[in-house]
Amino acid sequence: MTAASEAQARSDGGAEAAPAVGWRARFWRNEELRGLALISPTFLYALLLLLAPVLVIVAFSFWTQNYLEIDHTPTLANYREAWSDPLYRVLMFRSLAVSALVTLITLILAYPMAYFLSFHITRHKALWLFLITIPFWTSYLLRVFAWKIILGYNGAVNATLMELGVIEAPMEFLLYNVNSVLITLAHAWAPFAILPIFVSLEKIDRSLLEAATDLGDGPVMRFLRVTLPLSLPGIIAAALIVFIPTVGDYVTPRLVGGKDGLMISNMIQVQFGKANNWPLGAALAVSTMVIVTAASLCFVGVMRQLGSRFR
Amino acid sequence: MKLRPLTVYAVAYLAFLYVPVLFLPVFSFNDSSIVAFPLKGITTQWYSELWHNDTMLGALWNSIKVGGATAVISTILGICAARALTRYDFRGQRSMAALIMLPLVLPEIIVAVSLLVVLLQLGFSLSLVSVTLGHILMAVPFSIAVLTSSFEGFDRSLEEASLDLGEGPVATFFRVTLPIVAPGILSSLLITFTISLDEFIVAFFLSGTEPTLPVYIWSQLRFTARLPHVLALGSMLLLMSIILLSVAEVMRQRAARRAGTSPSGGLV
Numbered sequence: 399m400t401a402a403s404e405a406q407a408r409s410d411g412g413a414e415a416a417p418a419v420g421w422r423a424r425f426w427r428n429e430e431l432r433g434l435a436l437i438s439p440t441f442l443y444a445l446l447l448l449l450a451p452v453l454v455i456v457a458f459s460f461w462t463q464n465y466l467e468i469d470h471t472p473t474l475a476n477y478r479e480a481w482s483d484p485l486y487r488v489l490m491f492r493s494l495a496v497s498a499l500v501t502l503i504t505l506i507l508a509y510p511m512a513y514f515l516s517f518h519i520t521r522h523k524a525l526w527l528f529l530i531t532i533p534f535w536t537s538y539l540l541r542v543f544a545w546k547i548i549l550g551y552n553g554a555v556n557a558t559l560m561e562l563g564v565i566e567a568p569m570e571f572l573l574y575n576v577n578s579v580l581i582t583l584a585h586a587w588a589p590f591a592i593l594p595i596f597v598s599l600e601k602i603d604r605s606l607l608e609a610a611t612d613l614g615d616g617p618v619m620r621f622l623r624v625t626l627p628l629s630l631p632g633i634i635a636a637a638l639i640v641f642i643p644t645v646g647d648y649v650t651p652r653l654v655g656g657k658d659g660l661m662i663s664n665m666i667q668v669q670f671g672k673a674n675n676w677p678l679g680a681a682l683a684v685s686t687m688v689i690v691t692a693a694s695l696c697f698v699g700v701m702r703q704l705g706s707r708f709r
Numbered sequence: 710m711k712l713r714p715l716t717v718y719a720v721a722y723l724a725f726l727y728v729p730v731l732f733l734p735v736f737s738f739n740d741s742s743i744v745a746f747p748l749k750g751i752t753t754q755w756y757s758e759l760w761h762n763d764t765m766l767g768a769l770w771n772s773i774k775v776g777g778a779t780a781v782i783s784t785i786l787g788i789c790a791a792r793a794l795t796r797y798d799f800r801g802q803r804s805m806a807a808l809i810m811l812p813l814v815l816p817e818i819i820v821a822v823s824l825l826v827v828l829l830q831l832g833f834s835l836s837l838v839s840v841t842l843g844h845i846l847m848a849v850p851f852s853i854a855v856l857t858s859s860f861e862g863f864d865r866s867l868e869e870a871s872l873d874l875g876e877g878p879v880a881t882f883f884r885v886t887l888p889i890v891a892p893g894i895l896s897s898l899l900i901t902f903t904i905s906l907d908e909f910i911v912a913f914f915l916s917g918t919e920p921t922l923p924v925y926i927w928s929q930l931r932f933t934a935r936l937p938h939v940l941a942l943g944s945m946l947l948l949m950s951i952i953l954l955s956v957a958e959v960m961r962q963r964a965a966r967r968a969g970t971s972p973s974g975g976l977v
Contacts, residue, residue, distance in 0.1 A: 433797025437805055440790035440849060444809045447846050451823035458826060507722065514719045528958050533726050535900065536950045537907035539923050540943045543930070544729040547736065547744055547940070554732060557745030588726060639814060646816020648910055653930070663818040670822055670914075680826075683819055690816075 458680035468677070476681035486665065486682065493661040493686070494693065496576065497644040500583040504640050505633060507584070508591035512632070513625075515592070516599035527596075534589040542650050545582040549573040549654065574656025582650050587643075591636040598632025599625070630705040637701075638694055645690050662686055733947060737940040744936060755941040765942065768925035772906055775837050775921055779844040779905035784897045786845070787852025792886075794853070795860040810850045820846060821914035828915070835917030843911035848901035855900055855957075859893030859964035893964035899957035903950050922946060 459476055462469040480486050511530075519526055533541065548554045549572040556568035572578065602625060610620040648663040655661070662682065669679025740750035759765055793799075794806055812820055824843050825835075833839065867889070871881040887894075909923040916924050926942060929935045 429797055430799040433793045433799040433802070436789050436797065437793035437799075437802075438789075440786040440793075440809055440853075441805045443786055443849070444811070444846070447824065447842060448811060448820065449808060451827040452819065454827050454830070455819075455823045510715060510718055511722045514715045518715060524962060528955075529723060530726070532951060532954060533730065535903055535907070535954050536730070536947055537909070537923060537943075539907070539909040539926065540733065540947060541730060543926075543939075543943060544732050546930075547732050548729060554736070554744055557743055561745050585725065585729060588722075642814045643816050646818045648818050663816065666818060666822060667914075670825065676826060679822065683822055686816070687819060 455680045456684055458677050459684045461677045463675045463677050476677050477685065479678060480681045480685050486662075489660060489662045489665050490686070490689070492576070492659075493645050493663070494689070496579055496583070496661065497641050497647075499580060500587065500644050501637050501641045503580070503584045504587050504591045505595075505636060508588060508636065509595055509633070512592045512595035512599055515596050527593075530589050530592055534593075538586060539649055541586045542582055542653050545578065545585065546573065546653050549578055549581075573654055574659065576655070576659050578654040578656075579651055579659040579661075582654050583644055583647065586650065587640045590639050594635035594639060595629060595632040598629045598635075602628045627705055630701060634698055634701050637697065641697075642690055642694060646686060730947065733940055734944040737937065737944040739937075742934065742937055744940070755937040756945075759938055759941055759945075762938070764920075765925060765938075768920045768922045771837055771916075771919050772922040775841050775844060775912075776902045776905040778841045779848050780898045780902040782841075783845045783848035783852050783901045784856075784894060786849050787856050787897055787901075788894065790849070791853045791856035791860050795857055795863070796865075809853065812847050813850045817847070817910040818914075821911045824911070825914050835915055837916070837919050837921075839915040839917070840912050840921060841905075843915050844905040844908055847908060847911060848904045851904060852897040852901050855897045855961060856890070856893050858961070859890045863889065890964060892960040896957040896960040896964060899953045899960070903953045903957070906953075907946070907950060 458468075460472045460474070462471065462473055462475065515523070515526055515530075546553065550556070551568050551570065551573060553573065555572060556565070559565045560568065606624055606628075607620060610624045615623060645661075646663045647661065648667060651659050651661040651664055655664075663686075666679050666682050666686070669675050669682060673679075735748070736744050737755055738751050738753070739748045740752040740754070741748075790806075790809055794802065820843065824839070824846075828835065828839050828842075863886075867885055868881055871885045872878070876884065907923065908921075909927065912921045912924050913927065920928065922942070923946075926939055926946075929939045929942075
């Protein structure tokens with residue numbers, strides 16, 4: 399018996415003799431309680447400042463704004479307005495369509511990059527990863543702003559072409575429409591898609607690829623039958639990481655979207671700001687969350703089905 | 710050579726990531742208030758004018774205060790959570806972790822709006838404190854991600870040795886655990902500071918009358934005449950972020966090496 403376990407045994411005996419010490423000793427020896435105690439500050443913070451406020455928003459969506467007062471009688475009127483008014487419908491559909499397209503573009507662009515990183519880079523892998531993650535951490539606002547500078551009415555492309563005498567008046571179709579929102583979002587979210595795909599590619603057991611080659615698969619079939627299905631979890635994660643936040647994006651549509659490129663979050667902001675109709679804004683926000691969650695679950699289900707068919 | 714086209718693609722992809730952002734610093738030195746090629750000449754006029762702009766300096770100071778508080782508090786919360794998740798098993802662990810990590814995927818506007826409503830309902834006025842509260846929420850998941858890689862490969866027998874030698878759990882944490890994960894903690898501090906420094910949406914909704922740097926930039930975007938100044942300011946913000954992140958990356962790799970895990974891909 400080691401000295402330490404002897405000491406442990408002694409303290410066990412002592413615990414029974416003195417209950418106050420025993421409670422503390424038992425607490426410190428109980429792994430589960432120690433884990434709970436350790437995570438509780440962080441968990442309580444998230445509970446109080448994230449979950450509780452979101453629940454308050456849900457509650458608000460069932461109330462009514464009476465000028466400066468809030469009428470607490472539960473009603474579905476906000477949802478009826480949010481789901482039937484053509485303006486909100488257009489904004490919601492546009493948000494979903496833009497996000498889905500951005501997700502698709504981002505995934506298609508990111509996959510070869512992630513593949514390259516995982517299969518072709520042997521030296522300086524950390525440096526490559528770092529180069530890709532830098533834009534991921536730098537200011538989102540500035541990345542969007544850069545596109546406004548490039549595409550804008552007085553932006554670099556227009557001003558340069560006018561300076562060189564190629565065009566007489568600025569081309570207006572470059573900025574302030576859905577296309578500019580698409581380009582900007584696909585650029586701003588590019589790095590977010592690479593990392594999850596890269597991680598899932600890294601996890602693939604390379605001997606499986608050798609086995610496929612030995613069994614007569616060419617590079618293309620090997621990719622379609624081994625690599626692609628095995629990287630599916632990464633593709634799903636990347637899609638969700640891009641899709642969910644872009645539906646609620648505020649900066650890009652506001653800066654480069656013009657009137658025709660506005661999305662649902664711009665309307666949510668208006669309701670909480672100028673229009674001062676919190677319950678309606680809350681109903682729009684809750685509807686967005688519900689629709690996004692439902693769309694994501696459907697997507698995950700479909701992808702899982704596809705994945706299982708491969709095996 | 711099957712490798713070639715993919716290499717070309719990778720380089721082109723990196724260019725696509727970086728070139729649009731490089732327009733900011735390039736035009737910030739251009740001696741013209743119109744953003745266009747060809748460049749008219751080099752000037753530092755826009756930068757020097759910024760230093761005499763008291764509103765901008767105030768916003769910078771606000772951002773540093775918010776960023777500092779966010780970095781310290783979210784890293785402390787991150788240490789607690791990362792340690793609890795890597796070292797212990799307990800009931801409800803996964804759902805607790807899911808709630809804490811939720812801000813990673815939740816649209817920022819939802820976080821911003823719900824905090825706004827609750828704070829105003831409780832009678833708080835909007836200030837830098839409310840921005841900090843929101844930023845902590847957004848930064849904690851990143852802190853946990855960074856710290857988990859240094860806690861994970863951690864050799865537990867070192868702690869057991871310390872306990873066997875008679876140190877209490879608290880002393881063991883400070884004398885054994887903390888020094889080993891110190892680079893990870895520093896990395897977390899720098900990354901959470903950068904996140905706060907660059908964050909716009911939450912700051913935009915919760916900042917009240919005291920703007921942070923991104924909120925100030927947003928307010929200046931309306932004025933075409935102010936564009937060169939915004940470019941100069943944006944370039945400086947970009948440079949600051951890159952320096953902070955580079956130091957954080959060096960620290961993170963050191964932390965991963967100390968913990969004995971592979972240094973690549975730790976941020977994921």
